[in-house]
Amino acid sequence: MNVSIHHDLGEAAAPAQAARDAAALAERAEQARLGHADFHYRADTLAAFARDEDESQLLILLHDDAEVVGFLHVFLPRSDNTHAVHVEATLDPERDPRPLLDALWPVFRDLCREEGRTACTWWESSRQDDPTLAAATGTGMVEATPVTAWLEEQGFALDQVEVASTLWLPVDLEKVQPHTDYELLTWQGNMPEHLLAGMARLRSRIVTDAPTGSREVEEARWDDARMRREEELTRQARRTVLWAVALNSAGEPVGYTKMECPEGQPEIVYQLDTFVRAEDRGHGLGRSLKTANLEQLAALRPQVRRVHTWNAGENEWMLDINRTLGFAPTSAIGAWQRTL
Template sequence: MIELDVPATMAGEPAVVEAFREWVAVQNAAEVAVTGLPELLWTPEEQLPYLLDTEAPSRLFALRSPDGATVAVGSYDTKQAPGTPNCWISIAVRPDHQRRGLGTLLADHLEGIARADGRTQWKTYAVSRQVGPAVGHGCLHAPTGFGGVPEDEAAVRFLTGRGWRFGQVNRISRLLLPADHSVVQTLYERASTAAGADYRVHTWAGPTPRQWQAGIALLETRMSTDAPEGDMEEPEDVWTLERLAEHEAHLAESPRTMVTVAVEHIPSTTLAGFTQLAVPNEVTQPVMQGDTLVLREHRGHRLGWLLKVVGIDTIARDHPGHPSIITFNAEENRPMLDVNEAVGFLAVGSEGIWERRV
């Protein structure tokens, strides 16, 4: 078992960078073997910025074969706020080295770290081949009542056998680009009418303008409390202005441009919701839609619809040529799935979210 150094940049110490590249390669190979969707994969350069948050540091681990090849990898992520009970664990084994006990070795090690840290809520994410609603015999259904995953998948058997509890399903959806402009325009008009005169949309690429930094920090914080979580509630994850600035500085080093669409509540001059789209520099890659949230107190005005269609229109106008937009949404998040389906997103896979409380 080797703990890897997380490179500060991809131009850093060659041995550290190469070890990180190998870590990502194993992670990606294991994922695509399940989903068959190489478009979901991120390069090392794209992944690194998300591992450098000093408020939620990542520890990376690897197992190597006798010839020095990296054959299994894992990560352990925590938040540093005092009293935080939760952590995130991930494990991936290269497809040609599975069923040899390597996943068990990694899991034993990472779960041991979690126990030693006093973490009492562990979570992990496992991609699935499941496309669309899971029904009938052979499916493990989420306790939310929405979605499921095949019981015979290796990750499902592995996690169940170790005492993890299946909690929630994220639907993975794809919108082929260019989208039908007439559909997007019709949905925009409906959403704008529902939102009314109290709301207006702002868009920008790259770092958040100063006037919206406090609003984005609040929205990032509320992602931990307002987004659908089933019965796996987490403690509040506070984003300060300093944390936001650090995160965006790291993103500036990535070969992706972060496009933000935010909706302002005009009477209070505060942000009521946002969505972010990571746009690769390489035009043959899909755009990835990430954090998306409308604050609870502003729901019911179709602001989620407004954010979605303005995001699609912004990509079409400012970043044409990408083949698709990929997004992940909780299966129980019917309002967002409604707009996804209306605009043309189709399900291409699923992601199971698992929890263990100790």
């Protein structure tokens, strides 16, 4: 078997062979693992996100002759948290995972050393059929598999579990009025110029505010330029963003939620960040924001049938809001942590 590292994955309009091979394997592996193929990155998305200057993304591919039998999707933050590396493994579901992981691991470990990364988070998806491994946070469990056994042998510990939840549309949403001290704005696409600075401040805070288990996380470094870079990258990845933002009486953004709609997959939407700064909590803004964005989604994209979202198992505030809206847990993702 042969292992190769791929930094350049081509253009979104013309993905490299490595991106196409990885996407094809990911679709097959996800279908076998979770019973659907809604989560994996398509080839055009892989190619676009590999050009992110704030977080490098690359693939480590494992070939058996001409066939790709496994790969690691590696995420290397460049603008902040540069001590960390994140990785997801995708393996041929018809093969024993251990020799595949044994072949990929030395190349990944050497890459981390070259990059000076000291903390690794390995994300591994899990069904809900028979969760038996508990996270160090005390909240959430994942299924024990040959991959989780291999991770434990390599010195990884299950630090945190994220709950993957799905909302099946259409649904009847109960109208939620925002607190009288706040105004809600919704739109599709790029951020209005007058909100950039305030939204950059919120984006910087969410990383340290959200539950991250025992992982050391520093505040992200967002500014106007990074916001615009993200918008261009998202456009290249053929994703459209739907925003809902809460403004206080001074017109300052104090909370937001966002969805990404992948073009070419009209039935799927990804519910991503939802954040309300601490000094403005207790007014029901989280639920108001999510409801407003779901209403916008129904108006602009009535063909959507599934909204997927992910939350830390200990984030009961957000999970309660999701349950109220009709989201139901469908799978989980384990955050396995190891010092390098």
